[in-house]
Amino acid sequence: MRLVIVTFAFVLGHSAAAVGLSDPRSQTPYSCSGSRPVPSAFETTASTSRFLTQATFGPTKAAVGDLTGGSASRWFVQQLQEPASLNVPQVEGYMAMLEDPTQDFQTLTIQATTLSFWRNAIEADDQLRQRMAFALSQILVVSNFRGEVLTDIPEGVAYFQDILTEQAFGNYRDLLETVTYSPAMGDYLTYMGNQKADPETGRMPDENYARELLQLFTIGPVALQPDGQPLLDANNRPIEIYDNTDITGLARVFTGLDLKGLNRDQFPALDNIISLGTGLEKSFLQPMAITEALHSTAPKQFLSCAIPARTKAAPSIAKALDCIIEQPNVGPFVSRQLIQRLTTSAPEPGYVLRVSKAFNAGRFVLPDGTKVGEGRKGDLAATVAAILFDPEARCATALADRKFGKIREPVLRFTHWARAFDVDASHPQYAPDLYDLIQPDSLAQHPYRSKSVFNFYRPGYIAPGTRSGALGLTVPELQIVDATTTPAYINFIALWAYGGPLMFGDERYEELALAGVPVDTDTLEESFIPNYSQELDLAGNVEALVDHLDALLLYGSMSDATKSSIGATLIEATEFEPEEPQTAYERVALAVLLVMTSPDYLVQR
């Protein structure tokens, strides 16, 4: 039944949109249940809030108010045009605060890219772009987890962040090329300084990037149908599409690239040196340079691709990526993962197929008739439009679907809180509690600090011993839910919900001074403090308070049972005295905590 509906909706969706409708409310571009008309994404505050939950780092009260009743298509187009908020200028600003830039392991050095991430995620106007960049950062993974070059030289990751940000609506093929030349990826997947084979010593080109480029960034290990389902052989087994000879063939392509201006006689292994003060950090802000003498002249064969002997480095890389992007797997492989980052963990094959078609065609028509995309395979603007405006993501039926949705990523829960309560995030350096969340006794997720190239969780993760697992649903985020991260998240969100930073004024000043973070006391006191003015007014009426938080934080999707359970807990555990303002604050803080730790909230439906 369900499949039929989706297919019908797909047909309707595209044909209706193609005729170029302008008023989002007068005509519907997609159908959810046959004849019943479908509301515009921005028709109600709830639908607006839900759309913004999928498309941004969290709906703000102001955005929901401003956009409701307007056109989601128009908002989408405006977001495409919004200039990119970047990381490098911020990171350079942090580095300029250092008294002695040549000293290693300084707080601001280690955290600079984290801080710029938080600020952009919470405060930037180009929300869709920032959210898309974060989604891409979980496919094209680089990380400063290891405490090596990418930790010492934050410019490397910052430049990479900006590549993803600037090309978030670009073309995936072009993005792969920029990424390939980026010093951060070159260092992270160890092909910076990689050389052609040496038959005398038996030295081989490093295979790391070649392997992960295929396995994680573009096609995956097994053949896929256009809807992302594995293609099976006669024995019902998945079909592997490359073996190690493809890897060794492709590895030859990524030889001869190195950090621009790096003298390998002086620094044979970059990992061994702290290059601070040598000026090398500037080289991390530009593409790696080619040394043809170190590039493999052998023929490069992999998949169905053959690059002739003696092809130089730049054309080899271009041909290799041209050939890889043409593989039929790329569309479903990348589309499915982007869907998982934005809307649902276990998308219906039909949903993957439709998004993949937009990826392949490089084109998507918005509900108001606006055409998105340049018409070339890999167009990410068309892809993200197809994800967000798909009937699967928009229809009210999804809200009632027991399987649609995703566990909110821990990082997104925090940005969501910060935006909902309008905190001042202009100085993330004042919040040491945001410096490092990757450890398992924290959230096990931290932007650009995955423990490995396999991201925080795997797109194909099916949680053993769970109901979703019994249904065969992939639920990546469940991979980081356990008896350690669960209390850690409760502790983390409680700290913010209770206005924690307010309480640590003096201690925090000393802590920051010790860490070499310059502090402005007035700004410090305002940083990351929730604005509960609306909520405090409701503290005397528990039911109204919970309803308000339900609308604000989960677009009214909380079950009545959970609402009444939270209400009863608030009445049991807090006492409200109109004469004592802190009792209202306590009640609101506990209410925010209980809402943001409820299963209803934790699953974005």
Next chain:
Amino acid sequence: MMDVNGKHRRQILRGLGASALTATALSGAPSRFTAHAADTSNYQALVCVFLFGGLDHNEVLIPYDTASYRRFRTLRSSLIIEQGESRQRERLLPITMQQNSVLQGRQMAMPPELPALKALFDRGDLAIVGNVGPLLEPVTRQRFERSAARLPPRLFSHNDQQSTWQASAPEGAQFGWGGLFADAVLATGANQRQPQFTTIASNEVGPFLTGRQVVPYRVGVKGAARVHLLDDYYDGFAEERAESLAAIRAQLAAQRFSGEHVLEQDLARAFAAAFDTNEAYDRARQAGDPLTTEFPQGPLGQQLHAVAETINVREQLFANKQVFFVGLGGFDTHSAQAENLPRLLEEVDGAMAAFYRAMTELELQEQVTLFTASDFGRTLAVNGDGTDHGWGGHHLVLGGAVKGGEIYGAMPPTELGHDADCGSGRLIPTMAVEQYAAELGRWFGLSQTELTNALPNLSRFDALKRTFL
């Protein structure tokens, strides 16, 4: 501005940001449990030490006789130069064995980063198992090259081979042999009071510890994770606020959750289980005296310390048989191997030796067996300053029950182009992971039927000629 800084909230916040945790348990007196301790006299535990990234086995056992060593130096010249003194022949720790037939006249040595493990080998408490890796059936080089052999899917891929080591199938596998072993011992009546502590991980674990019955409990290196709010909320008013605390706890633990959404149900169950197991674990830990053995401060040392302390309170946990999982990352040494691998090996050496000392302190060294696992071995060929993904590799088994001081399985020559080389010195395994696992499972008390239930390909292999346990 309103007063949001009341004393009340200040107390709450002290707790929220607390780094030093109060020791108050939520409920229950420790003595209540020790009085009813289970019979744990036949206690046994298996401990898997997973070396994430793919351990270069070529640096765990290094050729030592002059000819082999010289060839190794040539094959790995660029690495050896960077490694400097630590790979000079006179710095290596040569091993001697009663039965040397495995080496066919060659000599092997451990690197200077593994002095404690070398000493344990010499004392007979550590065995080396040569060239272990995932196999579906025995594979020869000829059959590999003719594509005539059935091979484990997605060889050389990290996530898939981690999963295959743990669960005999690539990523997506649901049940690991550690979990299936645990199911088998539960079925024979072990751990009846608190089955939730049968499989325990102090690291992110894949499918290894999940069976049809058991799911792993994740323990932090400092013990059970606590919810500060419940520890410190209304500090000093705990008794009169008991009902408030209970209400908050019930809400946070999603006890009353009744929603229909599948993911919400999974989360509700995970939250409830986290509260229950953490509290039960905490009570047990507080009832035992900590070990005196000191552990290194690195991540592996800290995880093995948590495992040792858990074994220390086995009676309070009513545990007869347990399977543990710890892990250390960083072994994917494509680059800077000379700098990074020795540091990692030192950590392994210190942590495993401390764990063995702790088991000796508990007089459980005969009853606890630790073994290593890893994604794969690595190429013998170098790529400049590192090595690439391989297949088979050498592994270590540690414990009083181990027939140590010997190398088991096969030790292919340190050379390219031999019968077990499928290219660049990637080893075709000569012992299947499932054979290695079966040996551990047999020691753990599993019958042949239970072993073949847990290890789907086991029947395709002959029994090991020499058993290491």
